[in-house]
Amino acid sequence: MDLFQKQDYKFLTDAYYGTGGFKDGNYLVPHPRETPEKYNQRKELSYYLNYTAATVNSHVDPIFRTEPSREWAANDLFSIFVQDSDTMGTNLSRFMKRAALNAKLYAVAFIIIDNVANQPNTLADAITQRTLPYVYIVKPEQVTNYTTNSKGKLISITYEVAGEENINENKSITTWEWTETTWKMWGKETKEGKNFIGRLPVVPLFSKAMDNGNIKPQSEFYNIARTNKRLFNLCSEIDELIRNQAFNILTYPAGEGQTQIEVKEITVGTENVMSYDGQLSNKPEFIAPSSDPLQQLRDERQDLIQEIYRMAELSHVTGVQQKTSGVAKAWDFQQANQCLVDMALNCEGAERQIAEIFELLTSSKLNYNVKYSDDFGIVDVTGELDNISTALGLNIGSKFNTEVKKRAVSVYLNDIPEEQFDAVVKDIESRGQDETYSFNGAQVTSAVEVLLAVAAKTLAPETAKLMLMAFFGLDEGRAGQMVDAQKNAEAPSVPVTANAQY
Known part of the structure; x- marks a missing residue:
């Protein structure tokens, strides 16, 4: 026996499309002792x-x-x-x-x-x-x-x-x-x-x-729809409370001989004057009901919204304002991606079965193959760019910086046409090559000292080559050319150092 009945499917349909009881207000639960007139008014003012x-x-x-x-x-x-x-x-x-x-x-x-x-x-x-x-x-x-x-x-x-x-x-x-x-x-x-x-x-x-x-x-969305129904009722309750308590109440001390009926007949407004007995110790004033119940309902509404996103495995969306650790956020993204991957695989399997039945119905052979995307680009762009900025600040080397910049392009520009994407990556790689040979004064001096040590035969050529590649980012070919050029050079009579005076 199926536990899910027709009325449950209708409720899901209503929740998705905003029809049925969400449209006419019949999903609102009447308060105890609420009059039919007030209940109908709430249904008329309801929103989903x-x-x-x-x-x-x-x-x-x-x-x-x-x-x-x-x-x-x-x-x-x-x-x-x-x-x-x-x-x-x-x-x-x-x-x-x-x-x-x-x-x-x-x-x-x-x-x-x-x-x-x-x-x-x-x-x-x-x-x-x-x-x-x-x-x-x-x-x-x-x-x-x-x-x-x-x-x-x-x-x-x-x-x-x-x-x-x-x-x-x-x-x-x-x-x-x-x-x-x-x-x-x-x-x-x-x-x-x-x-x-x-x-x-x-x-x-x-x-x-x-x-x-x-x-x-x-x-899996039935409980989300139920929560959305409670949210529907909560919004109506908040709206009702605002309508009943948004306006301050005027208190007026009745003078000697004044009746309650006479006080009620006093017209209050911005364009008329209200007089009162100045001999009285109390003067008219406005009082307002406590806002605590309203704030409590609003907090409950925000909690329900957060729970809806959590149940839908969408805790990472901007609608949920939560401070979470980087590890927790990464886990949320991984869960959301995995959920999409699983559904994509289900669609792939369904299409293959459709093709198999098509073959049987038409007596043909299709050799059908289908592949859905398994990369859905669910990335915290701001967080990723912050990490990229930090990595570039380390300035480990030109090749490292180039790969980090390419990562930034894949995060921030993943929706541009493929030709434009390739052009941006090519530009980054060409600039990275230029940065490889862009030394400041201290780096130039240090590199010269390494080459002079080769000429003076105090440093093995292979060691110098490895040092130029490791410390200065030169590729193997360029480092080899520089070291080979120094092998037959005459060693200077006065070694050149970073503090040499000329």
Whole structure:
């Protein structure tokens, strides 16, 4: 029995799109003894801060920021399929992104690969008429029944899909049933036949690794949606408190003989004068309710937002203002990257299964290979640039500085065109070569002393060569040329030192 029911999937849909009870306010919980009038007023004034959609999208958008790499054997039908996967002009990348969003929100999305009923006589007709396999998505709430074998493999599935809609009638529902050997559909009409490919034309795309046989698991975003519902109520409570307590209350000491009714009739405003008995020891004044309850609710709201980001493995985002150590931040980034990598691998596996079923439906061989990006550029840019600045300050050597600068380019300019990126790196490398031979006065003097020691035969040429390479950043060829030139030079009568006087 599936623990996740239809109402749970509807709640997730409402949380993602801001529909249902978030739109009409019915997800607001009435206060004890709250009158219907006040409750309806709160529903009318309610607003929804949608963190569910933002967190779900953040788990999918980076995966499809760059186009997956796809390769297959020459096949005109599959080439058309990649450009138009669902007969509505949706290419395979956009279709897979939609499937991934559904999988993330609902924990699983079922990709159905079906073939057109009336097959053409020729390949040319199939291409012209697009009479070839197509895909569509079935959400887990549409699945009414399924069976698995002892190993947890899905071997049959039954689901409902919406049929054609008539403006004067309700949308019809068609039910499909697939097994490894048969298929059947019923609704306005009933049809059935043999499944000739010997396997289900169904590819479950899971949001994360699941135990075998767990076909409809609970969504990892369900608790986030529940928290977002509490946030929805909290915002209403804060708004209600502000409306009730934002304005100060005027206290007016009643004079002798004045009644409570007479005091209430006093008009207070910026354009009129209010008189009071000056003989009274107390004068009119404004009092304000305590702001402590309001601040408490605001703190609770901020805590809930932080918890939403934490549960979504997005603690590194700027929406969470926390002081964390460098190690902790690095761990957060690693978790987020790994989450994206896992989902990308799931999409790769789903595409390969789609290609396998396409082969069976068209009696072809694709040798299909697909590769999604595994580098999503989730980097704390400010922190990385601070580290790069510190590394450059060490001034270890020109080659070290060159590599550090190239790292800065990869962090800060990772979204520029490849040609521009290569040009920037080439410029850094050329400047690094110039820096290698740019010595200050003290360095020049020290290098000359090394070469003079070679001429005086007090320093072995090989040792001098290693010193020039290690201490002055010269490459092996340039250091060798300088040492060789000094081997036959005459040693000076007065050694040159850093303090030599001329």
